[in-house]
Amino acid sequence: MRDTLTAPVISAKNLSLTFQTNDGPVHALKDVSLDIAKGEFVSFIGPSGCGKTTLLRVIADLEQPTEGTLTVNGMSPEAARKARAYGYVFQAAGLYPWRTIAGNVKLPLEIMGFSRSEQEARVERVLELVELSGFARKFPWQLSGGMQQRASIARALAFDADILLMDEPFGALDEIVRDRLNEQLLELWARTEKTIGFVTHSIPEAVYLSTKIVVMSPRPGRITDIIDSPLPRERPLELRDSPEFIEIAHRVREGLRAGHLDD
Numbered sequence: 001m002r003d004t005l006t007a008p009v010i011s012a013k014n015l016s017l018t019f020q021t022n023d024g025p026v027h028a029l030k031d032v033s034l035d036i037a038k039g040e041f042v043s044f045i046g047p048s049g050c051g052k053t054t055l056l057r058v059i060a061d062l063e064q065p066t067e068g069t070l071t072v073n074g075m076s077p078e079a080a081r082k083a084r085a086y087g088y089v090f091q092a093a094g095l096y097p098w099r100t101i102a103g104n105v106k107l108p109l110e111i112m113g114f115s116r117s118e119q120e121a122r123v124e125r126v127l128e129l130v131e132l133s134g135f136a137r138k139f140p141w142q143l144s145g146g147m148q149q150r151a152s153i154a155r156a157l158a159f160d161a162d163i164l165l166m167d168e169p170f171g172a173l174d175e176i177v178r179d180r181l182n183e184q185l186l187e188l189w190a191r192t193e194k195t196i197g198f199v200t201h202s203i204p205e206a207v208y209l210s211t212k213i214v215v216m217s218p219r220p221g222r223i224t225d226i227i228d229s230p231l232p233r234e235r236p237l238e239l240r241d242s243p244e245f246i247e248i249a250h251r252v253r254e255g256l257r258a259g260h261l262d263d
């Protein structure tokens with residue numbers, strides 16, 4: 001599947017972004033270069049404030065870089081956004097409490113003007129993908145935190161974007177729920193062949209999920225290491241006890257430490 005001859009889906013070259021604030025400039029990203037191939041699962045890991053969210057937002061055309069170039073599917077991020085290339089999953093599920101789960105998932109489809117029958121078919125399909133088929137008519141408060149986050153993933157999948165951008169989607173959940181969601185996300189990724197960009201603070205989560213791990217350092221946010229994971233795509237949770245897994249986790253930790261030494 002990972003054909004080295006195909007052009008990258010996301011290509012960043014020397015991206016920098018400086019926010020101008022009342023307290024002076026904040027260098028959120030500095031000289032970030034990265035290629036992401038179709039179907040990859042890429043995690044961005046680094047300490048708070050290192051620019052992970054900013055990088056995801058630049059890819060999604062929610063922020064403009066100050067320097068450098070970025071293409072998504074060979075187009076500008078703006079053109080890619082207009083072509084509905086992305087689904088975005090935020091830290092908090094962000095579901096509307098007065099809408100049912102189906103109603104929440106349907107919302108972007110309503111806005112995009114899909115026909116009613118197409119909306120119904122898509123909602124059914126994505127709720128099945130995230131294993132929430134029986135919960136379409138429930139309201140968000142009737143679901144656990146993990147289920148709400150799955151509903152927000154379903155919403156991001158509903159319009160069938162090629163790229164799923166996820167900003168610490170499981171950060172607020174306990175470890176057991178998180179493990180299960182990680183497994184489910186890998187299954188979903190295998191079934192849909194999406195390209196995924198995933199922000200996390202957790203080393204095990206990054207190593208468990210990713211085909212590529214991008215390690216970032218703060219002030220200004222730079223990439224300190226890019227690790228192409230040798231782990232197989234099929235990943236039972238027990239893989240986390242294997243020497244290969246521990247070795248990659250060690251390398252991520254070293255990358256994080258190296259970033260801090262430059263402070």
Ligand SMILES: Nc1ncnc2c1ncn2[C@@H]1O[C@H](COP(=O)(O)OP(=O)(O)OP(=O)(O)O)[C@@H](O)[C@H]1O
Nearest residue numbers: 019021026028046047048049050051052053054055
């Ligand atoms: N709109 C903005 N205006 C000014 N500064 C900003 C803005 N957005 C982000 N920043 C600053 O840019 C830096 C990078 O922020 P960003 O949210 O990308 O970091 P992060 O790695 O995602 O952090 P966290 O892990 O805490 O979510 C931080 O110092 C942040 O305060």
